[in-house]
Amino acid sequence: DGGITQSPKYLFRKEGQNVTLSCEQNLNHDAMYWYRQDPGQGLRLIYYSQIVNDFQKGDIAEGYSVSREKKESFPLTVTSAQKNPTAFYLCASSSRVFGQFFGPGTRLTVL
Amino acid sequence: EDKVVQSPLSLVVHEGDTVTLNCSYEVTNFRSLLWYKQEKKAPTFLFMLTSSGIEKKSGRLSSILDKKELFSILNITATQTGDSAIYLCAVQRFNAGGTSYGKLTFGQGTILTVHP
8 A cells, every 4th residue: 555654653752762753655755744743733844855865954843853764764753852742743745746645643642 | 934824723513514714824935735634643635726716626625725815715515523623724835946845834723523
């Protein structure tokens, strides 16, 4: 099946730990994105990548890091520097023609 | 800074009603406006609008863009309980190179609740 997968679905983290969220797509899309969604709010862009080995900060990049070593993969690391990481994290990808399509999301909770 | 404002923030209707959701925007180098429906999990794509005045339809949903007045509306006719969701509007800009990879800026969403 073509699509975007994210793992894990739920993630619990202790304060001070780094965690990495996985995002994989087999749609052959060049661009990939990471968003954060807090309750009652819209999506806010964390990082995006238009091509392999290149990425740009979004609106709320502090405390996060990414890599784009392969076209299919765009993992997001939530570092201990992120002060309020509990949120719903969404990965998306897009082609040149169509809008962005989203993965199922990862819900991160800091204990 | 790009800005997207949706209204109303929440809306409660009964089955069979028609609703209109609004999205106004300010963006540099506008490329497209997108509508998404979000139920419990990830947003699902509804429409992408790039040209003014051309209505896009999908079943009971339709949407139109006004690039002069910088807004879009999403209409849902004969609403059903399954239409209950958050409806997100987003605008995409062209990036500095003029390609289509500009980031999306989302509005805060409209929470639609449809009662039986």
